[in-house]
Amino acid sequence: MLLAMRVRVLFFGVLRDGMGVAERELEVVDESTAGDVVEICRAGAQGGVWGSLAVAVNQEYAGRERVLAEGDEVALLPPVSGG
Amino acid sequence: MGDAVCKLVASNERMSNGLSAAERSAVERVAIVRERIDAAGLMDAMKAGADGAVCVFDGIVRDNTRGRRTLYLDYTAYEGMALDLMRGLAAEAVAKFGVREVAVLHRLGRLVVGETSVLIVVASAHRGVAFEACRWVIDTLKKTVPIYKKEQFEDGAVWADGEPFPREIVGGATSDRGLVR
Numbered sequence: 001m002l003l004a005m006r007v008r009v010l011f012f013g014v015l016r017d018g019m020g021v022a023e024r025e026l027e028v029v030d031e032s033t034a035g036d037v038v039e040i041c042r043a044g045a046q047g048g049v050w051g052s053l054a055v056a057v058n059q060e061y062a063g064r065e066r067v068l069a070e071g072d073e074v075a076l077l078p079p080v081s082g083g
Numbered sequence: 084m085g086d087a088v089c090k091l092v093a094s095n096e097r098m099s100n101g102l103s104a105a106e107r108s109a110v111e112r113v114a115i116v117r118e119r120i121d122a123a124g125l126m127d128a129m130k131a132g133a134d135g136a137v138c139v140f141d142g143i144v145r146d147n148t149r150g151r152r153t154l155y156l157d158y159t160a161y162e163g164m165a166l167d168l169m170r171g172l173a174a175e176a177v178a179k180f181g182v183r184e185v186a187v188l189h190r191l192g193r194l195v196v197g198e199t200s201v202l203i204v205v206a207s208a209h210r211g212v213a214f215e216a217c218r219w220v221i222d223t224l225k226k227t228v229p230i231y232k233k234e235q236f237e238d239g240a241v242w243a244d245g246e247p248f249p250r251e252i253v254g255g256a257t258s259d260r261g262l263v264r
Contacts, residue, residue, distance in 0.1 A: 012161055013231035014242040054248045056229070059164040061252050075161055075229070079245030082158070082189060082230025083142050083201045083221060
């Protein structure tokens with residue numbers, strides 16, 4: 001049987017407006033990756049920003065293949081527009 | 084001096100013991116603020132006897148985007164990560180270009196036309212590296228630091244598109260600069 005874990009997902013910029021929330025808690029199966037979280041959030045969502053997102057895990061940029069752990073903070077980041 | 088500069092100057096002494104020059108610069112002179120940034124005040128506070136040049140990038144709110152009149156900008160950030168990356172940029176600029184000190188400030192919240200949103204100040208013995216470091220810090224900040232602006236126009240609001248992420252961030256490859264771990 002697959003074990004479940006909880007991660008916290010944060011949305012920024014245009015994605016926050018698109019999702020309607022700043023963050024959500026997600027229950028995912030053990031060994032889930034950052035990429036899995038992106039696909040779960042993307043399912044049913046509108047908008048074209050998904051292809052250009054970066055992902056940060058616990059406040060550091062991470063590849064989609066990054067395997068998550070219980071309690072991780074996963075941020076979905078559209079291209080940045082500071083300055 | 085503005086509030087933001089006062090706070091930075093006040094925190095200098097207690098945080099800087101036992102750090103390298105690059106680390107000290109990164110800790111002391113890097114901040115995310117909500118109050119007005121006093122560009123002239125920070126520039127004056129940065130000058131030291133060993134410096135021959137101070138190079139400043141003062142990023143201000145423009146009154147239009149592609150001809151559409153801007154009323155104000157709302158800035159938000161992934162604040163903890165943004166501050167970490169800004170500190171990294173300051174420290175890396177000191178190490179990479181050999182300048183003496185680098186300040187990086189970014190303001191969040193609602194900013195009106197003419198106000199400073201981002202301020203980079205580089206102090207150095209010589210001008211060449213000061214220009215280079217200043218340019219590198221603002222260019223890299225605008226591609227990598229998770230800060231977002233929403234532009235309010237007379238007839239609606241939009242999130243600024245932003246610059247595409249560098250390949251080492253979105254490609255998932257390991258970066259020699261250590262951005263992706």
